[in-house]
Amino acid sequence: MHFLSIIEAIKARRESLQVTQKALSDLSGVALGALKKFESGRGNPTLSTLKKLCDALGLEITLSVKKTINP
Amino acid sequence: MHFLSIIEAIKARRESLQVTQKALSDLSGVALGALKKFESGRGNPTLSTLKKLCDALGLEITLSVKKTINP
DNA sequence: ATAAAAAGTGCATTATAGTGTTCTTTTTTG
DNA sequence: CAAAAAAGAACACTATAATGCACTTTTTAT
Secondary structure, eight states, rough: OOOOHHHHHHHHHHTTTTOOOOHHHHHHHHOHHHHHHHHTOOOBBBHHHHHHHHHHEEEEEEEOOOOOOOO | OOOOHHHHHHHHHHHHHTTHHHHHHHHOOOOOOHHHHHHOOOOOOOHHHHHHHHHHHEEEEEEOOOOOOOO
């Protein structure tokens, strides 16, 4: 899967808040196993799971029209 | 589920491009059933499914730090 | 007003995400 | 360095997303 930037945004935010995976799991209600799998790049979370993590981390999910030339 | 803004972003973009659900299904590789379910508000797509739709629509998914007071 | 197209609904099946647990590896701390 | 904490990996089980299909309702065009 190619969610690298999303994975990294979650991870970076979690680390900048100095929250452990376990703590984020508790805060967000997402199972620790799922979080570990996702952060280690082997996950494909549902939008609901992603949103729980974002909510807990004070992140918002935005869809915007791409302005760059097709990569 | 509470993905209203995301659902609407997808729908609005699809309509502004004048693409039917069937055409978007073909373009993105997401099954028509899944797309219909999602757009009608009864879905919880995986990130991979959401990304396929966004890629086909020229949308990008962004995570950013919320600037508002906790709602 | 009617036909055609698009959108929405429901269902059975398959694939896989989420959960909970245990274990291993890595990182941090004293 | 050793102990503790955190991160990563692997498993069986459960829940549910994705698929493909058939059907109904709504919208659009003639």
